[in-house]
Amino acid sequence: MTETITGCLWCSYRGPLLAGETVSVVNPQVSLAHELRRCPECGEALLDVRWPDRVVRRKAREHTRRFRKSLWVVVYPVPCAWCGSTDTEAYEINATIANPISERFKYDIYRCRTCQRPNAASYLGEIHVHRADQDREYTALWHLDPPEEPPA
Numbered sequence: 659m660t661e662t663i664t665g666c667l668w669c670s671y672r673g674p675l676l677a678g679e680t681v682s683v684v685n686p687q688v689s690l691a692h693e694l695r696r697c698p699e700c701g702e703a704l705l706d707v708r709w710p711d712r713v714v715r716r717k718a719r720e721h722t723r724r725f726r727k728s729l730w731v732v733v734y735p736v737p738c739a740w741c742g743s744t745d746t747e748a749y750e751i752n753a754t755i756a757n758p759i760s761e762r763f764k765y766d767i768y769r770c771r772t773c774q775r776p777n778a779a780s781y782l783g784e785i786h787v788h789r790a791d792q793d794r795e796y797t798a799l800w801h802l803d804p805p806e807e808p809p810a
């Protein structure tokens with residue numbers, strides 16, 4: 659399977675991107691090389707991930723740190739599990755989940771910009787999205803698949 663990828667995922671630019679170095683990311687789906695790309699039009703960052711049979715392009719966000727290398731976060735295409743909107747944005751990386759499906763899974767929290775509700779996404783092999791709920795007492799803790807109407 660070959661997939662030719664062109665252009666930017668952030669804007670409508672369809673030309674070649676500016677190539678950059680290989681970076682390590684804080685939330686990889688797979689332990690493959692992530693090569694930095696920059697859109698010459700909007701200036702946003704993307705990562706080309708080299709799978710054995712294809713290259714997958716992802717959006718990326720840079721978190722700069724003083725005196726240290728930047729942290730790179732992959733922004734996966736996560737559809738909202740509440741309303742189906744694809745307008746979601748990574749909000750918390752490697753979140754603490756009270757009830758993970760498996761201890762091997764790592765979860766990122768994505769906020770939906772359409773319905774404002776949180777989702778938890780895991781990436782192992784493929785992308786799984788769950789409805790998420792922030793713990794009322796311990797705000798650093800998240801619950802997967804809360805009941806539709808949380809008890810009062």
Ligand SMILES: [Zn+2]
Nearest residue numbers: 666669697700
């Ligand atoms: Zn762009």
Ligand SMILES: [Zn+2]
Nearest residue numbers: 738741770773
């Ligand atoms: Zn939503």
